[in-house]
Amino acid sequence: MIRELDDYLKEYSTSLPQSLEWLERETHLRTSHARMLSGPVVGGLLSAFSKMLSPSRILEIGTFTGYSAICLAQGLAPGGSMDALEINDELESLILEGFCRAGVDDRIKLIFGDALRSLDDLSGQSYDLVYIDANKREYTSYYQKVFPLVRPGGFIIADNVLWDGKVLNDDLLKDAQSKEIAKFNKMVKEDHRTENFIIPLRDGLNVIRKL
Numbered sequence: 452m453i454r455e456l457d458d459y460l461k462e463y464s465t466s467l468p469q470s471l472e473w474l475e476r477e478t479h480l481r482t483s484h485a486r487m488l489s490g491p492v493v494g495g496l497l498s499a500f501s502k503m504l505s506p507s508r509i510l511e512i513g514t515f516t517g518y519s520a521i522c523l524a525q526g527l528a529p530g531g532s533m534d535a536l537e538i539n540d541e542l543e544s545l546i547l548e549g550f551c552r553a554g555v556d557d558r559i560k561l562i563f564g565d566a567l568r569s570l571d572d573l574s575g576q577s578y579d580l581v582y583i584d585a586n587k588r589e590y591t592s593y594y595q596k597v598f599p600l601v602r603p604g605g606f607i608i609a610d611n612v613l614w615d616g617k618v619l620n621d622d623l624l625k626d627a628q629s630k631e632i633a634k635f636n637k638m639v640k641e642d643h644r645t646e647n648f649i650i651p652l653r654d655g656l657n658v659i660r661k662l
Contacts (some may be wrong), residue, residue, distance in 0.1 A: 501526025506579030513585030613655030
């Protein structure tokens with residue numbers, strides 16, 4: 452049913468650029484973790500959200516092969532730019548080729564290394580939109596480090612916050628990733644500095660607005 456729904460959403464939504472179709476194929480051919488790809492459903496939402504917000508500065512934590520980065524970059528304001536953090540430098544050639552094909556290579560700075568250390572290096576920066584889709588065991592740490600970098604009125608979007616439905620049942624919160632996702636959602640809900648809404652699309656997106 453989920454696959455059928457995804458196909459329906461893709462068929463009756465505006466098509467994403469051909470560069471993303473290319474990147475999706477290449478990700479399946481050249482990596483062993485293609486399931487980590489955002490894909491056209493989440494990618495379409497990220498693109499639409501970015502276009503509505505028209506951010507000047509975007510930060511992505513967890514770029515993988517660059518699919519979501521390309522989607523987010525489509526909404527950048529004229530002269531805007533994006534920082535994309537990724538730990539796996541073996542993906543560099545694929546990511547950069549995808550950026551080039553999408554025509555966003557001059558607007559995205561690709562930064563390799565541990566995300567928490569990279570966030571320390573970005574101290575003092577200011578972002579309108581942050582997208583989190585990296586190590587699930589570190590979501591609360593990402594949030595705490597990135598929050599000061601988000602301007603008032605800016606947004607943080609965190610992916611995979613429903614975690615295959617495990618967050619619905621405390622008995623399923625047995626592994627470190629599941630426990631961290633549940634902890635993250637609770638922390639966001641109790642943060643008086645924000646307002647948020649979880650969108651039950653694919654594996655769940657927590658959309659957080661900094662007050």
